Amino acid sequence: MTDIAGMRARNVTFWAQAAPGWIHHADRQDEYGRPLGAAALDRLRARPGERILDVGCGCGGTTAELAAAVAPTGAVVGLDLDESMVAAAAARFPSDRHPGLSFTAADIETAGTVAGAPFDAVFSRTALMLLADPVAGCSTIRRALRPGGRMAATVFRDGATSPWMHAVLLGAAPHLGPLAPMPAGDEPGPFAFADPERVKRILIEAGFEAVTVQPHDIALRAPDDPGTVAEWLIEIGPAGAAYRDAAPPRRAAARAGAARLLARFREPASGYRLTTGIWLITATAAP
Template identity: 65%
Template sequence: MAGVAESRARNADFWDRAAPGWIRHAERQDALGRPLGAAAIDRLRVGPGERVLDVGCGCGGTTAELAAAVGPTGVAVGVDLSEAMVAAARLRFPGPRFVTGDIETMGVVPGAPFDAAFSRMTMMLLADPVAGLTTIARSLHPGGRLAATVFRDAGAVPWLSAAVLGAAPHVGHLPPLPLGDEPGPFAFADPARITRVLTAAGFGDVLVEPEDVTLDTPDTPEAVAEWLIEVGPAGAAYRAAEAGARASARSGAARLLAPFRIPGAGYRLPTGLWLVTAELD
């Protein structure tokens, strides 16, 4: 398990470094990034009075949306590895409850049991996804339901590599690219792996469906480039760079993102997801 421990430590360090960018762009991420999780929220169909868990809540936007759906008689709890992002979530949204912790090692999420669990783009980032999903399973009522999204393969998310490759030559050292099943954006590209992981964690009725969405942005090339750089793997290096290097990084990313731009209208960023649903046996 030494490999998993090392991977968890890298994850914690990465998100400590990434948090300032996510906090800075929280409003933009909530608005422009909503399609990344909308299908899972729709499929989960939480209603008034239910108790719902948001795994990988970040700065709290999805938890707040779930809290609105369950209403004053329900409960929404967001959990995230980043203490800084959880602190930002508490400031932004005083209604839901937010918890800092590693879903892989916390055993049961405070506030359990829940009727439903939601996760937007987090399962693929876990060092030990079976452990993380086992915690989610322990935190649900019998028959509890799960809905989540993850990226498909790199070819289905072409803008992600464009933002990284455009910025990389102008900033400092970037984290190594994940390989195989290592935690990263495409660790769950294989739908068979998703089914194996959820089944091992105790879930049944696992369904993995392709979902194609588009992120629509304003026609603001520098702002869009900076957003995608800062919430991606180059974010920490970008923030540590000199002003001139940051400007060059934005220009480089904007240049590679140009195929997705409609001048005067904005960017249309095609994104291929897996919509994952399951129920607790």
């Protein structure tokens, strides 16, 4: 039997350890990582006056973008598992300068209800595949929506469509000591939603209808700065905690190793083009 409780506990620990890297690189993630959620933002078509939930909001960049779209009378709630990232989001986008914007820390799988519900729409950028029990998490999302409310989300496809992820880990890991094994199969991780039929089954079981899962090929653009780009990608990935714990010479070696394997994605004087495969998921909350 799958140990859901154990996987949830590992998720909490992982994100507590990963959060400092995401906070450190929040501005870069907002800028360079925007294509990861752009298709879902476009498909959601947030309108002034709507109430929207951002699931897996991280440090709040997508939540603030949604809040601008629903202003001046709408409201957006950013929800994330990790309290430190939620605190960082609130500090980056204070409510006195961003009316209608708020953040909350909660586990979407066990929350039962979400403060601010019901929502007209839900957005999520590369987060749903990280759930230990995706049916439970998506069921909470469904309950947070009004009947007929819409969801637009993105998740990664299979690892072969995002080869830079493997390059970063393979380049950095030899210099950082033992790392936890990468998730396999349906375990929560970047490629847990690689099978589009599984995604559809999860959402239908959770109470959604009109589910679509469409492939999108995108590219993340980053400047021609190998050391900075390598550090950004290491720190937001599975080697981030080990990297921050390592001595400076080992960190330098990890950056160099990652940069070496990322060189094939580098266009000198232009920057990095990190090809990435995502699924664009849309669904409607069943009555």
